[in-house]
Amino acid sequence: QAAARKFPEAPQRDVLLFLLEHAPLNAWQHDVLAMIRDEAYYFAPQGQTKIMNEGWASYWHSTIMTQHALTDAEVVEYADHHSGTMAMSPQRLNPYKIGIELLRDIEERWNKGQFGPEWEHCDDFHARQTWDRQLGLGREKIFEVRRIHNDITFIDTFLTADFCRKHKLFSFAYNDSSGDYEIASREFDQIKQQLLRSLTNHGR
Numbered sequence: 541q542a543a544a545r546k547f548p549e550a551p552q553r554d555v556l557l558f559l560l561e562h563a564p565l566n567a568w569q570h571d572v573l574a575m576i577r578d579e580a581y582y583f584a585p586q587g588q589t590k591i592m593n594e595g596w597a598s599y600w601h602s603t604i605m606t607q608h609a610l611t612d613a614e615v616v617e618y619a620d621h622h623s624g625t626m627a628m629s630p631q632r633l634n635p636y637k638i639g640i641e642l643l644r645d646i647e648e649r650w651n652k653g654q655f656g657p658e659w660e661h662c663d664d665f666h667a668r669q670t671w672d673r674q675l676g677l678g679r680e681k682i683f684e685v686r687r688i689h690n691d692i693t694f695i696d697t698f699l700t701a702d703f704c705r706k707h708k709l710f711s712f713a714y715n716d717s718s719g720d721y722e723i724a725s726r727e728f729d730q731i732k733q734q735l736l737r738s739l740t741n742h743g744r
Contacts, residue, residue: 588690595639596686645703646685647678692739701728
């Protein structure tokens, strides 16, 4: 019976806490491990919301600068700086760019009423292009999104095929023969799945 018993009897999610409570540590070792654990818990939410945080900061930075803060003489310098921050290369996902554009897309869709069953089931191209119920719910919606989502649920819930087409997103794969990353697919489901996989467990 003793050999059959496991310790701990059930899997433990918080490994560092388990070590702090049960490992034979000296006082200084206990203190160091406790600091590492505290720091990990501090940074974990930031790692789970990088796209949202960068997008949110960029959204408000551009809104404040273009609508309230800049003089005419400062616009070109601001635009040059902002475009550098927003630049996205084919090899690398830019969280600033994805975040700000997805927040803007949500704001526009909720302002125009481009959500819900009626919108989802509309297959008339012209109707979708001109769809505007003038609801004005966009700003309220992005505050709600900011409050309750992390990067994975943000992408899973709000990334759309229309958004991917508009921003020319694609999934990519490494080509062994050429030694380069190449476009693997422009299919929405594959783009979304690759993006979600890259975010899950920080891409590990």
